[in-house]
Amino acid sequence: MNFILKKETILTSFYAISLSLLISKFSVDYSFSDKSIYDFFHFILLFIIFFNSWLLEAVHLNRYGKDSFINHIFLISQILVILNLLVRNSLNIKYILATLILLSVILSIQHITEYILTDKKDLMIKKLTEPFCYIHTGRTLSLLLGLILIDYSYWFILLTFIISQLFPSFISRSVHVRDINFYHLTGHLFIITNTIAISLWLSDLKINITTKIILLISIVYILLLTIYRRIFKTIDRTLTKQSGNTYIIGVYFTILELIFINLFFVLEYDWKYFLPCYACVIISTRCFNQYKK
Template sequence: MIELFYDLVFAYMISQATELLHNLQHGIVGLNSFLLFFLVVIVFINSWMIQSVFTNRYGQSSWTDITFYFVNMIILLFMTNSFSVTVFKNLRIFFVAAGLLSLTLGIQYLFIYFKTNEIIDKTISITFFKITMIRTVFLFIGGFLNNLFGFIIALLGILFSWILPAFTGKVTKKHPIIFSHLLERLTLLIIITFGEMIIGIADYFKPASFSIYSIIVFLIVAGLFFSYITEFDHLINEKQDNTTGNLLIYLHYFILFGLSLMTVTLKLVNEPETNMVFANSCLYGGMLLFYIGLFLANTYNAERYKFKLNEGIIIISLILIGYMINIFTLKFEWIVISSAIVVLLNSAILVKKLYQN
């Protein structure tokens, strides 16, 4: 239950981070906004992943665990309010707060190192302690220097801590994660993201703006959600033995970033100042990222539910066709209609896979 309470902070974070992409400059979202968005989301979600994997392996719902959760929630709430697109060059507070969060995550692993008698758990805990300490030191340096050099140092620390866990499989597979628990946690994170998407399209359902296109926009969201739950609630095999869960974690970055791009675009695409080429590209770019994430999950699917190459080609082709049609029209109505058709057809392909077998 404490994990669910902890996730509420991330619901707020996703909302705040998505706002970074609502800042239009000459009809498009500026490069600074995109960079800051990806930076912020990677820091938060990487921290969420490290905490979730720790709980998966070593969590006991003890008072110590609960205390760390509460401390981390306080830091996360502060971090969520310490960034905005207007202070891209002044991320000092954010870096220092993120460093504190990394420090608390590292301390949890250090406790395990001294507590356990198992050699493999000592190896795993000291490995993740080192990873979190690298990020802690680099973020503190970036925060205290507060200049371009400091920003680069902090960025390197963030990227290292994001990428390094992918290379721990040789060690972590000796103490595999509980796959079903990790899948449940990641699914909840994506449901939170879908919640932000629902909030993003809510303006279409005001009495003054409601139309048939409001329903079509909702069908896009519903189709994406249906695709996601078909893959991760039905096609996937939850009984995975001796797995690190690394692939499951990293493929969800594609899904998360894809949904975030689509969330912003579905809101901006009906605004007169929006550059429609940009909006169409973001919408279908996000859609492509989303389905790449689903394809990568094919590794975990039950054997009878494995995707065939031709099915993947059809889904990618539908996305490309939808994108090209919209490039020639660049009308709000065409964009939402074609997007709904593409998403619903792709969803139907996934459902067909389920009922075929």
């Protein structure tokens, strides 16, 4: 099979950087909040849903994405939406939901466009694409309800993420029709993990914390990213006929691990982040072990 978009492009890299900066902004915003259990779950939920939006685009390009003008337009549109939220001084939930809705609408149109442009001769591909259009529409409607019923916005964000979990299920059952380019997927995820780590570190420089803590964070991050790079090299990226869903879960928990470590130091050795961080290490390691050479 001839895979497409095997290498990271300038646009996909810029999207990864934009998302990383946004996630670090969420982290800074949380560090200045009351840090209640609600604030914590809201922060984690925002990370998950925005990362999920980026991931849906990455998977779309992996399976369908040609280096075409249309896909460039969709990518640029999503980047501009993210940048618009980034430049705002306030991370108001209405702005966040509006951003998520726009991202979801763009993803929906992108997938519907792919469905329309797919030749009828490729009947299996067309049938495979159709349910994804419905799932994207469901995500968009869920987020729209969150904006309308703003008091329950985070519940609708959670519902949106739950709806998104239909994608891995369909992908797993359809790899015999259209395979995942595992090499391309792991490359994308490796880049986003590193850019999030760097953006978290850069955001720490803007916070009023001691030089000692900055140095500790730097040392720990260098150590962790070195370990992650070694793990990455042990992954069999030539695998075919599989969805990569477990690997994606591992990346989710790897990034959460970086976030929890960062919060541990930024909040001056707040030990309540140690246990979830340790849990993330165990889960991510087990996920990655399934893909070793």
